[in-house]
Amino acid sequence: MRRCATIMLFLLPALAASSLLPAQGRFIEKKQASLWFGVRDITRDSLANGANLDFLNYLHSSDEMAEYQYLGLSAHLWFRGNWEADIKVAMYDDFAPTSLNIKAIWMPRKYLGFTAGFYSYPQLMNEFNMFHRLSDEGWFGDTDSNFRQRRIHETGIMAGVAMPVNYRIINLTLYLNGGISTLSKFNEKVTQKMINGNMRREIRYSTKNSPAFFFFPEAELGLDCFRIGNSTLGVRGHASWFTVKRSVDYNRTTWEWTYDNPMQEEVDNPAHRFTKFEIDAGIYVTWQ
Amino acid sequence: MKIDLKHRADRFAGAPGTSSGRTVRVILLISLGFILKTATSCIDPAEWDHEFSFNKITVKNLDNSGIYPTETDSDIMYATAVAFTVTLSDETILASGVNRRSNCSFTMFTPASAEPPEPRYYPLNRITGINIVTLEAMSTGIPAGTDVTGLFVAMVPQFKTPGFLYIDSGELLSAIDQDFYPGDPSVTFLLFCREEISSDNAQFEITITLSDESTLSATTNLITIVRNE
Numbered sequence: 001m002r003r004c005a006t007i008m009l010f011l012l013p014a015l016a017a018s019s020l021l022p023a024q025g026r027f028i029e030k031k032q033a034s035l036w037f038g039v040r041d042i043t044r045d046s047l048a049n050g051a052n053l054d055f056l057n058y059l060h061s062s063d064e065m066a067e068y069q070y071l072g073l074s075a076h077l078w079f080r081g082n083w084e085a086d087i088k089v090a091m092y093d094d095f096a097p098t099s100l101n102i103k104a105i106w107m108p109r110k111y112l113g114f115t116a117g118f119y120s121y122p123q124l125m126n127e128f129n130m131f132h133r134l135s136d137e138g139w140f141g142d143t144d145s146n147f148r149q150r151r152i153h154e155t156g157i158m159a160g161v162a163m164p165v166n167y168r169i170i171n172l173t174l175y176l177n178g179g180i181s182t183l184s185k186f187n188e189k190v191t192q193k194m195i196n197g198n199m200r201r202e203i204r205y206s207t208k209n210s211p212a213f214f215f216f217p218e219a220e221l222g223l224d225c226f227r228i229g230n231s232t233l234g235v236r237g238h239a240s241w242f243t244v245k246r247s248v249d250y251n252r253t254t255w256e257w258t259y260d261n262p263m264q265e266e267v268d269n270p271a272h273r274f275t276k277f278e279i280d281a282g283i284y285v286t287w288q
Numbered sequence: 289m290k291i292d293l294k295h296r297a298d299r300f301a302g303a304p305g306t307s308s309g310r311t312v313r314v315i316l317l318i319s320l321g322f323i324l325k326t327a328t329s330c331i332d333p334a335e336w337d338h339e340f341s342f343n344k345i346t347v348k349n350l351d352n353s354g355i356y357p358t359e360t361d362s363d364i365m366y367a368t369a370v371a372f373t374v375t376l377s378d379e380t381i382l383a384s385g386v387n388r389r390s391n392c393s394f395t396m397f398t399p400a401s402a403e404p405p406e407p408r409y410y411p412l413n414r415i416t417g418i419n420i421v422t423l424e425a426m427s428t429g430i431p432a433g434t435d436v437t438g439l440f441v442a443m444v445p446q447f448k449t450p451g452f453l454y455i456d457s458g459e460l461l462s463a464i465d466q467d468f469y470p471g472d473p474s475v476t477f478l479l480f481c482r483e484e485i486s487s488d489n490a491q492f493e494i495t496i497t498l499s500d501e502s503t504l505s506a507t508t509n510l511i512t513i514v515r516n517e
Contacts, residue, residue: 138516142451143355191452196353196516197368198441198480200453257441257482258456 028080030288032234038090038280040067042123045272050130053131055207055248056272060124068092068123070099072280082107090121090280098122098153103175105162113162115175119216120155121276132190132203139201143191150188154244156181158216169234171222182211183248204253212246212271231287242276336407339437340378340473342415345496345504348373349511350478362449363509366516370481370490372508376415376464409473413440417497420479423507427486436483436492443478446471454480468469485513 042061047054060067072090079085090099092095129148131139141257142148158179166174167257185207192201226233245268254263322472335432337339350371351360357371365371399433420437430436444463448454464475479494490511 140355155453193355194368196350196366198371198482199368204453255453258453259450 012148017083021049025080028077028079030285030286032074032076032286034076034282034284035073036074036236036280038070038072038238038278040068040070040121041139041277042067042274043277044274047270047272049131049135050090050270052252052267052269053128053205054269055125055128055205055250056246056269056274058125058128058130059274059288060126070280071095072099072282073097073194075082082113084113085203086117092122095270103177107162107164111165113164114159115162115177116159116255117157117177118218119158119177119179119181120151120153123153125150125152128278132192136192137196138197140193141190143193150186151183152186154181155184156214158171158214159214169224171224171234173220175216175218175220177216177218179214179216180211181211181214181244182209183207183246185209200216200257202255202259205250206253207248207250210246210248212244214244216242218239224286234284234286236279236284237279237281239279240277243274245273247271336411337468338381338403338407338473339412340381340409341412341503342496342498342517343379343490344375344377344379345494345506346375346377347494347506348375349509350480352480357480364514365490366514367486367513368484368516370485370511370513372492372494373476374479374506375474376496376504377472377477379407381409381473386424395434406470407451408468408470409432410468411466412500413502414499415461415475416499417495418461419495419497420457421493423491423493424489424510425487426483426490430483436481439483440479440481442480444475446476447480488513 001256037070042054042059043062044059046057046061049057059161062181070090074086074088077085083104084102088099088101089097091097091099096146099121101117101119103115105113105115107113111280126149127147128140128150129144131141132139135141152155156179159177160175160177163174163176187207190203190205190206192202193199218238220236220238222234222236224232224234249266249268252265252267254264254265256263349360349365350357350365350373351362351365352369352371353366357373359373418437419435420440422434422436423432425431426436426439427433430439437457440457442457442460442463443449443454444460446469447463447466448464460477464477466475469475481490490508490513492508494506494508498504
């Protein structure tokens with residue numbers, strides 16, 4: 001599904017642009033490919049435990065600068081008629097290309113353009129069972145002794161403005177993106193047993209969609225270093241900041257003793273502020 | 289010059305044809321041997337089906353204070369963790385009575401692995417009822433002699449259970465009454481009391497009713513009840 005959305009996001013602007021363009025000239029006027037390495041720092045609210053498990057308290061975050069490191073590849077295409085496409089794909093050490101930042105850019109002015117795109121990246125949620133272990137006195141809070149970890153994806157669509165500045169060897173582009181995103185839905189199960197007692201309990205969580213508006217400015221700097229024929233080699237840097245405020249609500253089903261007579265509840269959790277800062281650097285090659 | 293070329297061509301064309309025919313014959317011979325070996329290695333499943341009768345009941349104490357229950361010789365249990373394991377079996381059946389078809393081998397090689405099927409034990413008397421009666425007063429509302437079957441939940445480790453939780457006593461009968469029992473002529477189930485026992489002692493009599501109208505009964509040890517501090 002995501003792959004189709006990715007392809008459509010790339011193809012639709014390109015097709016729309018092609019009908020407006022003059023017949024002469026090449027469809028793709030310039031291409032750029034980049035390789036880069038980056039780090040991602042997460043800062044999130046950690047709210048006090050309440051009566052209900054709040055999954056957002058368990059998004060992976062630490063005092064260190066970078067919770068995640070990633071390797072990325074990107075392509076930037078300049079089409080006829082002031083249309084551009086920017087595709088960034090990044091992966092963690094599992095080499096799964098799960099971070100996507102895909103934009104179509106229309107440049108009606110030299111220093112001003114408009115963007116529309118798709119954004120998705122994964123993050124980890126760790127040891128959410130600690131809520132039950134800490135708050136359910138008299139119980140083995142979670143009988144599953146494994147390290148409880150889940151990968152969740154933040155996925156959204158965005159639009160914004162692009163402000164490129166090109167002067168001699170310097171290529172700077174600022175993007176101001178905003179959009180709406182949601183965390184991937186998931187199901188989790190916690191099984192409990194009373195200490196010194198026979199009673200057993202099973203709690204199943206099923207999260208709901210969590211749409212929220214996000215703001216996502218980016219700055220991209222490229223420095224042309226060498227020119228070989230029609231190709232230019234350069235170094236690049238990219239920084240971005242992502243902020244969103246959302247809550248993760250869920251349905252909770254609890255069984256006690258047997259799987260008869262489940263108790264079902266809908267739980268609304270408070271909203272958390274979440275920010276993500278990324279910085280990466282690498283090399284690029286541009287050719288016509 | 290033309291004759292030489294033709295001669296060389298025949299020579300090269302003929303060599304693979306001869307080799308190919310020999311290879312096919314060898315493969316056919318090996319395949320035939322394999323099929324014969326497979327056929328003679330087969331074990332008749334019927335040889336591994338046995339009949340038995342439930343004629344023995346064993347009850348042991350369970351320590352269920354931790355996450356998972358373990359058998360214990362102690363007669364001390366927490367008031368909310370009274371639990372027992374019950375085994376129904378045939379004490380007369382002998383494993384040595386199991387005969388296996390002869391191991392005659394046709395070829396000179398033996399199979400790398402040949403595991404016999406798991407024996408299946410068919411009960412001559414089916415389980416038709418379970419009753420648990422308390423021999424001590426569990427609380428003021430549950431005096432001695434009360435049928436407390438409904439106050440117990442169960443687990444049947446040998447058979448498919450729905451998950452982490454228990455099955456109630458109503459489902460227990462269908463869980464342990466099977467057409468056949470794989471592996472052993474017995475069935476074991478765990479009983480857990482849902483009620484917190486307010487008296488200082490507990491003892492139960494567990495009675496199993498069978499389809500031949502016989503019953504098997506066992507009495508638990510006298511349990512000393514302790515409470516969480």
